Amino acid sequence: MQKNIDILVDTKKGQALIDCLEKKQFLFSLVISYTDTCTVPGITMAGKSAELLQYTPPADAEFLNFGYCKCVNAVPVSPDGKPTPGLLTKTALESASIPNVVINAGSKIAPMLPYFETGLPYGKNIAIEAAMSLDTVSRAVEYGRMIGRCLGSTTDCLLIGESIPGGTTTAQAVLSGLGFEAKVSSSMEHNPLHLKNRIALEALGRTSRKDPFSIVAGVGDPLIPAIAGILSTASLQTKVILAGGTQMAAVLAFAKSAGYNRDNTAIATTSYVIDDKSANLVDTVRQIDQIPVFGVRLALGDSRIDGLRAYANGSVKEGVGAGGASLAAMLKVGIGSSHLLHLAENQYEEIFANAA
Numbered sequence: 001m002q003k004n005i006d007i008l009v010d011t012k013k014g015q016a017l018i019d020c021l022e023k024k025q026f027l028f029s030l031v032i033s034y035t036d037t038c039t040v041p042g043i044t045m046a047g048k049s050a051e052l053l054q055y056t057p058p059a060d061a062e063f064l065n066f067g068y069c070k071c072v073n074a075v076p077v078s079p080d081g082k083p084t085p086g087l088l089t090k091t092a093l094e095s096a097s098i099p100n101v102v103i104n105a106g107s108k109i110a111p112m113l114p115y116f117e118t119g120l121p122y123g124k125n126i127a128i129e130a131a132m133s134l135d136t137v138s139r140a141v142e143y144g145r146m147i148g149r150c151l152g153s154t155t156d157c158l159l160i161g162e163s164i165p166g167g168t169t170t171a172q173a174v175l176s177g178l179g180f181e182a183k184v185s186s187s188m189e190h191n192p193l194h195l196k197n198r199i200a201l202e203a204l205g206r207t208s209r210k211d212p213f214s215i216v217a218g219v220g221d222p223l224i225p226a227i228a229g230i231l232s233t234a235s236l237q238t239k240v241i242l243a244g245g246t247q248m249a250a251v252l253a254f255a256k257s258a259g260y261n262r263d264n265t266a267i268a269t270t271s272y273v274i275d276d277k278s279a280n281l282v283d284t285v286r287q288i289d290q291i292p293v294f295g296v297r298l299a300l301g302d303s304r305i306d307g308l309r310a311y312a313n314g315s316v317k318e319g320v321g322a323g324g325a326s327l328a329a330m331l332k333v334g335i336g337s338s339h340l341l342h343l344a345e346n347q348y349e350e351i352f353a354n355a356a
Contacts, residue, residue, distance in 0.1 A: 004330060006295040008282045014292030018264055018331065021239060024156035026328040027228040029230070030064060030094055030321060031162050031221035032057035035123035035131065039164025040199065042192050043164040051077075058111035060086045060320050061102040064093070067351060070112035075351060078146045081207040082307045083348060085246020085319035088298070088326065089161065090344040098159075098330040103147060103230075105140065106222030108181065118143045123221035126173060126203040128174075128217045137217045137225045141258050144229020146147075152234030159268075159328055160230060161243040161321020164223050171250035173200035173219035175284065178212060178253045184246035187312040193280035211259040216253040220254075223247070228255040235261040241294075242266070245273040245317065249284045256289070268294040268324040272317040296323045296330070299337040305348055 038044050038053050052072065059069040059076045063086050069075060076084035092260045093100055097297060102115035106160035108122045120140055123205050149159050168184040172193075176181035177200075183193060198217065207218030216225055227242070230252050234240050240260075242248035248267050273281055274295035301312030329335050 002162070004297045005327060006297065008295055009273065009285055010290050010291040010292050013018060014266065014294065017239065017292055020065055020332050021157050023332060026157045026159055027151060027155035028098055028159045028161065028321060028325055028328070029103055029151060030061055030100060031062055031103045031105050031223055031227055032111065033106040033168050033221055035164060035166050035221040036125035037123065037127060037146055037169050037199070039125060040346060042128050042195055043169055044123040044166050044187055052191040053072070053165045054108040056165050057107045058109045060084055061111040061165040062113055062114065064090050064320065065113055068198055071109055072212055082316050083309050083321040084100050084164070085316055086342055087348060088322040089236045089320045089349050091340060095340065095343055096204040096332040098325070098328055098332065100232050101151070103226070105226035110274040116147055118226060120222045120226065122345065123170065126170060126219045127199045130206070131220050132222060133172065134213055134217045134220065137213050140222050140225035142227040145233045146231035148233035151230070152237035154239060155164040157239040157241060157328070158234050159241050159243045159321060159324045160227055162247055162258050162320065164247070165219060167221060167247045169196045169199055169330060170219065170221040171247045173203050174194045174216055174224060175253055176200050176249070177210070177215035177219055178282055179205065180253060180287050181247065182246070183278065183280045185273050185276045185279040185281065185317060185356050187316050187319070193278055212254055224251050224254050227251045228258045231255050231260045232258040233267065235264040239264050239322065241266055241268050241324050241327070243321030245269045246279060246281055246284070249281060249288065252285065261290055266292040266294060268296060268327045270318045270323040271295045271297040272311055272314070276314070276317065294327055296326045297337060298326060299341040303341060303345060305345055308344065308348065310332060
């Protein structure tokens with residue numbers, strides 16, 4: 001269903017990638033992590049309350065696999081009731097029978113299901129201290145490379161999604177520290193970019209060394225080097241789609257230090273991130289490298305459900321690899337946005353009816 005897919009940045013390579021992946025096999029990996037930066041008031045809406053933010057990543061992983069959560073007695077929603085983008089991911093993966101694996105790269109709470117464990121500590125609040133040690137960054141890359149070698153050998157295309165509350169703020173800091181003119185997106189309709197920029201600049205001011213590993217240690221989160229490591233080895237064996245928005249731009253920027261095969265690499269996100277006037281994902285990726293960016297046009301604006309329709313109005317926008325998972329379903333089985341919306345609405349009603 002290529003009519004639902006926009007190709008931005010290197011359209012020729014992007015079209016070639018789409019053509020070679022039609023009706024092929026995909027594997028979805030969800031990397032979960034945590035940064036205490038998410039506790040800064042006004043930074044994120046990726047959880048019903050500040051206390052529940054630490055449960056969002058493992059809950060997303062559990063929801064993706066079970067349709068309910070084990071680590072907490074609730075499906076992840078924003079404070080005003082908008083459902084996790086994991087709902088869209090789950091719908092897309094199930095519609096095309098795409099398997100998934102979970103990778104714990106510094107989640108504060110472990111998910112209650114089988115997963116790859118890295119043993120990485122969660123990220124500290126960059127508003128007040130360094131995110132992690134240089135050793136943690138090095139280990140994250142090394143462990144990511146081991147996982148990437150394993151996963152990359154099993155599929156025609158590896159999708160890498162993420163769940164980390166507050167991750168756009170650490171992404172902003174990393175992108176700024178690496179010298180890119182970036183404006184990250186937000187889970188909120190009104191992007192608190194001034195707050196993110198202030199935190200990023202203050203954190204960078206405390207970072208004495210300016211090499212990429214030191215910048216990520218000072219102002220990043222464990223997810224960024226872990227996914228960069230996965231990309232570095234998986235892209236030597238297969239196609240890799242970074243399924244996400246501005247966090248994946250930060251991954252790509254740092255991955256230039258770890259190395260990756262640009263001919264096998266792309267980013268896929270929802271059109272809601274691409275159309276976000278407060279952010280500049282496409283321009284940021286162009287500054288980093290010439291790899292395809294796919295904007296997947298979902299039909300959530302036509303939904304009969306307020307919480308899903310809100311995505312088209314600027315809330316949530318992306319997460320849990322929703323854009324990339326939808327792209328994979330479209331390429332593997334030819335499903336369109338309207339059909340995916342119908343399936344997502346049915347799943348929403350079933351899940352929240354059972355929760356009631």
